[in-house]
Amino acid sequence: MMKKTQAALAALLLSGAIALPAGAAPAAPILIQVDGQLLELAGRNPVESNGTVFVPLRPVLQKLGIQVTYDLATGAIRGSKGTQTFKLQIGSTQGTVNGQVRELAAAPRSIKGAVYVPASFISETWGGRVEWDAEDRAVLITSADTAKAEPEMKAFFEKYAGAVNRNDFDAILSLFVPGSDLARALTAKREEVTANGQQLKLEQAHIVRAEANEIIVHTIEYTHITSGPFKPDSRSENTYRIVRQGDQGWAIANAQITGIQYLVSDEQLQASVTVPEADQKAIAQQLKANFDAANAEDLTAFLATVDASSADLEQMKQKYSNLFRTYDITYSLETAKIISYDGTNAAVYAIQTAKKRKGPAFEDNRAATVTTVKKNAAGEWKLLQTYVLDAEKL
Template structure:
């Protein structure tokens, strides 16, 4: 009888325990977290899985990826842009656009509690970035760093090989770095034809590589050091470039935009003492005197007579003169000393120490005047300020 009671008691306890377990509410799944290169993207509204597709707020996602965001309240359209990349989605529509190309979405973007939600994987992969879903940890990882580093190595090799070809004067090889469908391909060809007359040692640096869908954006620094041929300043050009894959899947320069240009003095130029015939020295000094007299007397016709037509210096001064800047200021420019530091064939460089009396103030400067011979007359082609 005692055993019977214990058995009933245990049975009753098990019944109560089981009921309690069954009555306990199921544990809610952890909130989905999204990471970009290991850093979590914070959303005001938690990410949502809908029919197997993860949706997130559009603005924090686009901004984390470096895209400019636009919301058109009239058309209910979301637009994200980065350089030449454009993504467009519309609330309630399964049609999206990537650079104008129509893409079919599994599920349309929608609103929830006042928040506009878009499919995360579509956005990330449209920007060229791989996405990984960890079901156990309920995390989504967007890996921009790995793909950027990988492509960065390819882009650096592209420009290293191009620089080596330019240094050798092999412009047929150098132009293979240019995308054959570039809208500026003819301009690239013409530039290389002009460059063929010169000899340079070329080196490059590539940085700020960014993946943007089917394009790559980077900053390229190209250094040109003269090694022979006609005279030219050493220089560094800074370019914002866009690269796209060619038919073989290799990254090629599609377009560029020069945002800075620096000129340099080649080693030993200022200390050089070339042999120059006396008659040539006299002609060079006549041109320099004409230049100073025409400028100081504001005799524009006389001043222009000392300049090489359509040269860099001519174009700069023509702009200033046309703007009336020469007439508006009171100045007098004098050469304190001058010395020829380069002379070869039809090119000469004169190093000049100058004093400029400008609106009551006095300034001292050091300049290199590059003169070229045209029809037996020496004319000023360009001027480089080398004041320290």
């Protein structure tokens, strides 16, 4: 459930083994993923024999936290994790798991000094799932802990997305660890969080690690803005640390955006917007003042162009303080166009460049951006946030 299942993926657990199409010649080495992560195999990739996929035992079980020993002289293989144990023998289809005799789909074999077992042995002995991805030629292994956590995480993220899509701030906040730094930061951004209606779609998610009281989840999320002041849609990659709160269930202890792409449609960029001349002039002047302050490396003047309510104010202060101290950069505004306006809020699409005059290594660039601006109580237009849509090296 927590893994995006491609159309080509099939769980082919036939006769206790993963089967490949008869006569299929491997076009590339077979890969292994464990809980969504590619396993380093050092050239010891899975092999296919008579329709059964064999996987290298040691790297797979070690990734699952299972200790393995192999007696090269006798061909005996032993493994354990906690109170669970198993014993196999090279060339024998019989093994023991926790003292109980088990019949394997095929006998373990030694290939260049490494033990290989049928992929199905992993799921049959240690739980979880083993699937075959025909398109990517990969064995997908889901650990027992992850498989057990998947239904709970599916329900948790459905609850999270539902709260976001209802714009129910209290319901969103209830899914974070009470009193945590993250919960306090979210509370401070209540107005910003609830300013827009949005639809959150979980495009992909997988459990990176699952323990009894802590689960790490990686997601890809698409957010579509449906109402409120202009804000671009976005697609983000995120990592969540989710912890068990006793009888209260699971809660988000930490969340990190590891990558984000802002998305503005051609229709939005080409929109014809009617803006009173006075506001159009004031917005243009504020943008110019912002660029002039950046080129003069005047941090006070630069921050004076930013609205006091901007959630990025402190971040901007730190970022540009470091930039001004480290570099001499020329910022230029090539084109600018207002693409959204409602009298109080506006958005400006711009093409701008940044070219280094002095300082350490820096990549000169041209960027397409959207900057949101807001008219404050004094009737002054101030910058809120700049979103980088695309950038190219100069």
